[in-house]
Amino acid sequence: MLKELHQFKQQYDECGAILCFSGYLSQELMVGIGETLRDKLKQEEDINMVLKIFSIFVEQVQNIIRYSADQIIITNDKENILGSGILVVGKNQGHYYVSCGNIVGNDKISHLSEQLTKLQQMNKDELKQYYKEQRKKEVPQHSKGAGLGFIELARKTNSCFDFSFEKINGQISFFSFKTLL
Amino acid sequence: MTHLNITATSQSPAVYFDETLRTLNITGECYPENITKFSSPIFQWLDEYLTSLQKQTFTLNIELVYFNSSSSKMLLDLFDRLQEEVINKQKNIIVNWIYDVENESAFEHGEEFKEDLTHLIFNLLKKS
Numbered sequence: 501m502l503k504e505l506h507q508f509k510q511q512y513d514e515c516g517a518i519l520c521f522s523g524y525l526s527q528e529l530m531v532g533i534g535e536t537l538r539d540k541l542k543q544e545e546d547i548n549m550v551l552k553i554f555s556i557f558v559e560q561v562q563n564i565i566r567y568s569a570d571q572i573i574i575t576n577d578k579e580n581i582l583g584s585g586i587l588v589v590g591k592n593q594g595h596y597y598v599s600c601g602n603i604v605g606n607d608k609i610s611h612l613s614e615q616l617t618k619l620q621q622m623n624k625d626e627l628k629q630y631y632k633e634q635r636k637k638e639v640p641q642h643s644k645g646a647g648l649g650f651i652e653l654a655r656k657t658n659s660c661f662d663f664s665f666e667k668i669n670g671q672i673s674f675f676s677f678k679t680l681l
Numbered sequence: 682m683t684h685l686n687i688t689a690t691s692q693s694p695a696v697y698f699d700e701t702l703r704t705l706n707i708t709g710e711c712y713p714e715n716i717t718k719f720s721s722p723i724f725q726w727l728d729e730y731l732t733s734l735q736k737q738t739f740t741l742n743i744e745l746v747y748f749n750s751s752s753s754k755m756l757l758d759l760f761d762r763l764q765e766e767v768i769n770k771q772k773n774i775i776v777n778w779i780y781d782v783e784n785e786s787a788f789e790h791g792e793e794f795k796e797d798l799t800h801l802i803f804n805l806l807k808k809s
Contacts, residue, residue: 527714531692548785551747555786558712558749565714581714632797635754648750 517590524572524582530561537589553596556656556679557589559649560600568602569672599678606673609665616663619654627655653679685726693719694745698726704740712749720755724762731766736773744779744808746787753790760794764801775802782807 512520518540521533534557541550565571568583585602604612622630631651639647653661661679668674685705689695694709705727713719730739741763748756766772776798778791788805795803 527692535691547781547783551784551786555747555749562712562714562749562751579715628793632793635757636797639754648754652750652753 512588512590515588515590516592517588519590520586520588522586524584525561525564525587526580526582527562527565528580530558530565533561533587534558549596552656553589553598553681556598556653556681559653560598560677560679561587563649563677564600564602567604569605570603596681597678599676601674601676603668603672604665604675606667606671609673609675612675613663613665616650616661619650620659620661622654622659624655624658627651627659631655657681683726683729685723687722696723698730702740703734703737704742707741707743707745709745710747711745711752711755712747713752716751716755720759724759727759727762731762731772734766734772738773738775740775740777742777742779746781746784748790757794757797760798760801760803764798768800775804777804777806779806779808 519533519537534554537557538550538554541553545553564585564587565581565583568585570584572582574580574582583602585600588597588599590597590599619627619630631648634648634651637647657679660681661677663675663677666674666676684700685696685698687693687696689709692710693713694707694711697706697708698704699706711719741759743756760776763774763776767774778794780787780791782788791803791805795805
């Protein structure tokens, strides 16, 4: 593992990674990483670009925390949710990207895939309309979010995102999602 | 009226009610882990306050640098609640959406809310 660390670092550097993380993510950790990311981006970009990348980062990381199939819920004084996944934020050939991956149950794939393909095919106005319609709907009682995250991501990136599912076994797959700015 | 004073954190805004000005101020950033947990005391307070509100004008000043998609849903629910009060009970309510001129997405978000809230006075105000 000692030698590999340097190789890992070199691989990430070649992809223009600004930061990467693999393991259990929590809201608190996301806030910390997010602040560092903003500080770093502020050196080179204006407020609009910084907030755009930050908002994409938040939606993607909150998806990992909420929806990773490898999740631990700790209930002490307050509930703390840990979701396992991988996150890379970087800049390659002049474009920023946020890549995230986590494990999902195979039963979730068809719905998710359908939803994301639909978003990829929508234009700017259709996305805006769809976002507004979904925002008006009641949130299901036990839902952890408003179900708007992917629509927001599609809007922020002008539908410039890609995704894939790699089957691990009969129950689970690895879901990869990459947004490009 | 019971007061409302929630301190800001890095992921949730300050919420403060100024009783003399009858103004509720929401300022900061909003992307908490659980938006319902954050917002339910605000909605509870608002329900109570609106019951006591007569002909006086109630103002909501809202100034958010950034908020996530779940918070956007919460904000629409909040504005809808106020709009209902205007439509059904003819209450005098003003929402001021305050944005920094440099922050394009804050302005755009405000515009999109305004488009859907035709019965609510919803001002887009540049931060001075």
